[in-house]
Amino acid sequence: MITHSSLDTIQPEAFHGAPQLRSIKLSSNSLSVFPLGVFSEQSELEQLQLDGNQIASVSSELFEAVVNLTELNLSKNRISQLDGNVFQRLTKLNYLNLAENQLRNLPGNLFHNLRELKSLVLSSNQLETLESGSFDHLSNLLVLMLQKNQIREIPPRLFWHLPSLLTLSMSSNRLRYLPGESFYYLPNLTKLTLYKNPLITLPDQLMGRMPRLQELYLYETNLSTVPWNLFANMTNLRTINLHFNVRLTSLPKSLFCCLPNLKKLSLKNNNLRELDQELFSNLINLQILMLNENKLESLPSAIFRNTSRLEMLDLNHNHLRYLPGDVFAHARALKDLFLSGNKWNCDCSIMGIAEWIRENPKLIRDLDKGITCYEPYQLENHQLQSLTYEELRCGVFQTTFMTTSAITTGATPTTSTLQLSTARRTSTLSTSTMTTPTTTSTFSTPPYLLSPTPDHIYVKRTNVPVFYETIVLDNGPEIVHNNHYNGWVYLWTVPSTGPYSGFMMALYIVLLVTGVVLIVASLHALYRLHKAVLMLGKVTVGDNLMARRVRSFKVKL
Structure with missing residues (x-):
């Protein structure tokens, strides 16, 4: 192990004479080039860590002799391209880390011989696409890390041949759409991350049966809603992080239909x-x-x-x-x-x-x-x-209610006390004396509609915070008018606050002023008419007098 040094050169025979080596760790140095035969005698080598160097290219001949290698770490280098056969002889490899390089694409057959591979880390590169069939031979793969790339799209069925996969990370890419059935045939998946992708929509058929999935991360996307069956095949989910989606305005009512084991649900910072x-x-x-x-x-x-x-x-x-x-x-x-x-x-x-x-x-x-x-x-x-x-001002609102019998018979109104049943939101008030046709009751909030009958008075209310046993209905500032129709008493109210309060009150005042103006105008018109009639009467009387005088004069003549 030689790490965190200024080492920048290794001689071709540096490890000759040490065939027993099982692990070589040369992390965080300044190495940029490796002689082709430098590991030619290390056939027993199992662990090779070359991360944190300046490696720009890797030849397939470098790994020809290390056929028993199980762990290879090439992360944090400057590798921009790999030959398709560079890992061809590493058939026992379990762990391959290529993260934090400059890879833009991968040959379709790059991993075909790595049938024992369990962890593949490709995060923090510049990958834009993935070829169809890239992971078809990795039937034992448990972890696949593809986050922090530039992937814009993935081919259909890319993950269909990964039946053992436990963790799949596709976060922090540029995915806007996903092909239908992208995550089918992943029965052992326990963690899936899709966050920080500009996803616009998700297909209705996206997730296959995932009975072991426990964590799902789907945040910082451009989704406005999600399919109702998105989680339907994830009955063992423990955590859902569906947050920081600033365009997410609605959720289907059946979205969480099939998650009896869910313990944490984050919907914060949505819309x-x-x-x-x-x-x-x-x-x-x-x-x-x-x-x-x-x-x-x-x-x-x-x-x-x-x-x-x-x-x-x-x-x-x-x-x-x-x-x-x-x-x-x-x-x-x-x-x-x-x-x-x-x-x-x-x-x-x-x-x-x-x-x-x-x-x-x-x-x-x-x-x-x-x-x-x-x-x-x-x-x-x-x-x-x-x-x-x-x-x-929720205490007292006063009004008078006429029962059907009072309206039809014209009986004299009297007051009685009503008892309210606290067990029902639409309550029945029974009068203490049913001979009284008019009733005064008390409510903590004004009712919207009252329907009296000879035996009961029914009260309908919404958003009533508390029911008390005795209620009195008094006149309050919100009740502006009431009228009777077919035995019902309608209360016309104006809310004391809210967007329509000022408008309704102003309209009420305008109508009131208009009524007063019309009444004054009518009175003035009647006054003018009366004067005109009086003057007409005087003219008629004068004409009659003159006529009588003319007739009298004729008689004298």
């Missing part, structure tokens, strides 16, 4: 805007889920219903405006939750999650960074966990 409630329904063993740095505005309430073993969930730096109050109800194993950096809209719909945060502060790992309101402006930077119904 996801919404997630289907069934997306994670089959990930029963999921422990780590990273959804941070996306553009999610909310999540379905049932999205985590089957992830009872989820321990870590990262949702920070999304566009979350609200979350259902029961969204984490089934994540009983949750220990680390991250929620900061979102755009929480602090209206009445936020109270459910605000109360959950208040009750589970130890689960929120970034609570000290501030989980605060983004809008409305008067509540900006207000802590979610300290919000109250009074602050959001």
Whole structure:
């Protein structure tokens, strides 16, 4: 072993007289040329390490005598080209490292005699293409490293003859497309990396049966979506890294259908805007889920219903405006939750999650960074966990409801108290005295529609954070009008915040002012008409008087 020296020359007979040598290590020197017969007596040599030198070319005669060689390392040199028969006699070779050279292409038959090869490292070269059939004779290969090249395309069926392969790395190349069925017949593969490729689309039939695959890395691509069956044949996957895909906006709801053993799923730093409630329904063993740095505005309430073993969930730096109050109800194993950096809209719909945060502060790992309101402006930077119904004006909204019997009979309205069943989201309110045709009730948020009947009043609401046993419905600033039709009471409301609030309120004011102007104009017109009628009446009376005087005068004559 001679390493990290200034050695730049080896004499042709340097190793003669030492046929017993099993290992020669000449790494990290300044060697550029090897005499052709320098290893001619080393027939027992098993390990030859020439990495980290200045070697520019390698002759096939250099390795003619080392027929028992099992490990050859030529990495970190300046090799730009290899003859097709350079490794022809190395039939026992197990490990070949050609990484960090300047190879642009490889002869199609370069590895055909290396039937015992188990590890082939070709990373960090300048390879642009790979010839069809290049790996057809490597049936015992376990590791194939092709990352950090310039590969733009691969031929179909390139990997079909590698049944023993455990690790395949194609990351950091220039692949935009992959042929269909590229990764078929790889039943023993345990790790696959495709990250840092400008992939635009993936074919529907890409992955074959891989029952042993545990790690898949597919990040930093140009994918906008992925096929629904991408992971369907990978039932033993433990880790999926599908992150840093800035154009990935959607995921098929059946994408993770067949991954009962998945423990870590990273979807961070994508461009996801919404997630289907069934997306994670089959990930029963999921422990780590990273959804941070996306553009999610909310999540379905049932999205985590089957992830009872989820321990870590990262949702920070999304566009979350609200979350259902029961969204984490089934994540009983949750220990680390991250929620900061979102755009929480602090209206009445936020109270459910605000109360959950208040009750589970130890689960929120970034609570000290501030989980605060983004809008409305008067509540900006207000802590979610300290919000109250009074602050959001969710307490009292008052209105009067006429039952069907009251509408038809014209009975006198009276007030009664209603009890709300807390077990149902569409609730039935039973009156304390059903002889009263009109009812006043209390709600923490205004209902959208109320339908009274002689026996019950039905209330429909959405995003109600909490149901209380006694509810009163009072008039609030959001209710601007109500009317009755066929026994139903319709409430016309204007949200206190949001993009349409100002417009709707301005429209309401304009309509109100227009109505007042029309009324004033009508009154003015009536006044003018009245004056005209009076004047017409005076003219008529004068004409009648003159006529009588003329007749009287004629009689006298």
